[in-house]
Amino acid sequence: MIIPFLRDDTQGSVTVTLERVDDPTVIGKHPxxxxxxxxxxxxxxxxxxxxALFGWVQLVRSTDNPSAGAAFDMDPFYLFEDAPxxxxxxxxxxTLFDAxxxxxxxPLDWTAHSFLAWTPMDDTERRVLPLAGFSWGFGIDSAGRITLREVETLAPVDWDAHLPYLGTSHPGWVFEKWQDTLSG
Structure with a gap:
């Protein structure tokens, strides 16, 4: 899937690929x-x-998270999960990569909301401005079968729904509402 975005009147895009892991060792994972x-x-x-500086904000809702799947939590890269x-x-x-x-x-239901954003360097505060987003995930049924959930684009309303949580979890940052510049 290709998702277009606009930053400073310049067109960019995100190409998202969702694959089933056939050989975990190739991507550095356990069998x-x-x-x-x-x-x-x-x-x-x-x-x-x-x-060209951008960042990926990823939130995950999973039936094995602290809220038992009722809410999204931050999904930081585990090496930096204590970074603010x-x-x-x-x-x-x-490039966002997650496996x-x-x-x-x-049995499990796991959904990610992944957002490409940027932070202006000429500001006096750390602001996060979203540009594009998509949802993806997987489920495990009672027989242990894994079903991949297809990639779907997210809209400004999806990002904006996360704003209260983002502000609480990262109080040193300002999270802007998503201004959808592509659809006018």
């Missing part, structure tokens, strides 16, 4: 990750240097 999903979202933007940044990945045209798995195949 128990076989058949689970892997998601890759690559940014294509013609800006250079600081004008809302970004799971950040850099020049950063969630579980050691057991107990």
């Amino acid at each position: 128990s990750a076989h058949d689970f999903p892997s998601c890759t979202a690559a940014v294509d933007y013609p800006g250079k240097g600081y004008r 940044s809302p970004y799971a990945f950040f850099g020049i045209n950063p 969630p798995s579980r050691a057991s195949r107990d």
Whole structure:
């Protein structure tokens, strides 16, 4: 799936690929990750240097999270989960990569909301401005079968629904409402 976005009147896009993991060792996972999903979202933007700095904010709702699937939680990259940044990945045209798995195949419903955003460097405060978003996930049924949930684009209302939680979980940051510049 290709999702267009606009930053500073310049067109960019995100290409999202959702695949079933056939060989977990190829992606650095334990063999128990076989058949689970892997998601890759690559940014294509013609800006250079600081004008191509973006970050990925990812939230996950899962029936094995603290709310038993009633709410979304931050899904930071585990190496930096104690960092005070809302970004799971950040850099020049950063690629989001995620391959969630579980050691057991107990019934589970897992959904991610992944948002590409940017933070202006000339501000006095740390602001997060969303540009594009998509949803994806998987489920495990009572027989242990894993079903991948197809990628779907998210709308400004989806990001805006997360604003109270984002503000509470990262009080040093300002999360802007999503201004949908593509649909006018």
